[in-house]
Amino acid sequence: MSELYPDSDPYGVANALTSAERAPLLRLRGVLEARVKPVLAEHWEAGTFPPDVVAPLQELRLMHPPELADQTPSALYNGFRIFELARCDASIATFYTAQAGLFRTACRVGGSAEQFAEWDPKIQSFEMTGVFCLTEPEHGSDIAGGLATSARHEGDQWVIDGAKRWIGGALTAEILCIFARDEADSQVKAFLVPREADGVTLEKIHGKTALRIMQNAHITLSGVRVPESARLQNCNSFKDVAAMLRQMRSDVAWIAAGIQAGAYEAALR
Numbered sequence: 729m730s731e732l733y734p735d736s737d738p739y740g741v742a743n744a745l746t747s748a749e750r751a752p753l754l755r756l757r758g759v760l761e762a763r764v765k766p767v768l769a770e771h772w773e774a775g776t777f778p779p780d781v782v783a784p785l786q787e788l789r790l791m792h793p794p795e796l797a798d799q800t801p802s803a804l805y806n807g808f809r810i811f812e813l814a815r816c817d818a819s820i821a822t823f824y825t826a827q828a829g830l831f832r833t834a835c836r837v838g839g840s841a842e843q844f845a846e847w848d849p850k851i852q853s854f855e856m857t858g859v860f861c862l863t864e865p866e867h868g869s870d871i872a873g874g875l876a877t878s879a880r881h882e883g884d885q886w887v888i889d890g891a892k893r894w895i896g897g898a899l900t901a902e903i904l905c906i907f908a909r910d911e912a913d914s915q916v917k918a919f920l921v922p923r924e925a926d927g928v929t930l931e932k933i934h935g936k937t938a939l940r941i942m943q944n945a946h947i948t949l950s951g952v953r954v955p956e957s958a959r960l961q962n963c964n965s966f967k968d969v970a971a972m973l974r975q976m977r978s979d980v981a982w983i984a985a986g987i988q989a990g991a992y993e994a995a996l997r
């Protein structure tokens with residue numbers, strides 16, 4: 729029997745977690761029960777994100793919790809962190825994973841070692857918040873071939889034009905990781921664009937049902953300028969973007985598993 733999830737982990741997968749790995753998950757569960765669950769229904773109804781849940785979640789330091797200070801958190805721990813969040817609410821899990829999964833992975837895989845070393849402590853502490861902006865109004869599943877946002881190198885700057893759609897968390901994150909096609913070589917590159925940069929416009933997408941409290945944005949980029957230092961140095965083609973996506977996809981499976989566990993436990997109750 730699973731000690732952490734007696735009703736929803738029939739194979740006892742969570743028993744393979746060490747006690748040091750279980751401790752932050754139990755701290756997370758406490759915050760979800762006390763601070764998140766009570767406000768979910770009200771915000772679902774309004775289609776708004778509960779701002780007061782952000783600080784308690786950030787303070788848990790779940791990406792590298794103090795209990796695991798002397799080790800790299802295991803893939804199993806990372807998975808159950810997402811499972812625990814999604815077992816409470818899919819939007820909250822997606823919000824957290826936009827930072828801890830999508831944005832952090834983009835910086836880790838796409839950034840140079842120096843860039844990631846500089847950014848990662850701030851990403852982990854949420855001092856630097858970011859989102860992953862790949863999908864476009866006209867291109868979703870077919871983004872690999874269709875990506876239309878463009879980047880033009882001018883002096884030591886890049887000029888970005890285009891649009892992104894459905895970007896989760898973009899209305900509040902400070903940095904937009906924008907994927908754009910270099911006009912010179914037609915390859916897809918990635919740029920960390922401040923949300924408040926000149927030429928960036930964001931509109932909230934209304935009327936969602938699924939992931940309703942997660943805020944999604946339509947982003948327009950018009951002559952946005954960033955320096956070369958804002959370009960992820962190891963992202964030089966869509967192959968590199970695919971390498972990021974490969975490392976993120978298991979997070980989505982963990983979210984799906986967490987949602988099912990939460991629904992099953994609710995049905996049992």
Ligand SMILES: Cc1cc2nc3c(=O)[nH]c(=O)nc-3n(C[C@H](O)[C@H](O)[C@H](O)COP(=O)(O)OP(=O)(O)OC[C@H]3O[C@@H](n4cnc5c(N)ncnc54)[C@H](O)[C@@H]3O)c2cc1C
Nearest residue numbers: 859860861862863867868869870893894895896938939944
């Ligand atoms: C709540 C939410 C949050 C999101 N957050 C982000 C984010 O943070 N960053 C980001 O970049 N994107 C984000 N997205 C966008 C998401 O990644 C896209 O919705 C997804 O890639 C699918 O693209 P699409 O919506 O254009 O659907 P389409 O590509 O139009 O697909 C529609 C349907 O057709 C099917 N289909 C498509 N092509 C084929 C084919 N060749 N053969 C058979 N079936 C096919 C698909 O499986 C799907 O069922 C988010 C979307 C949502 C809804």
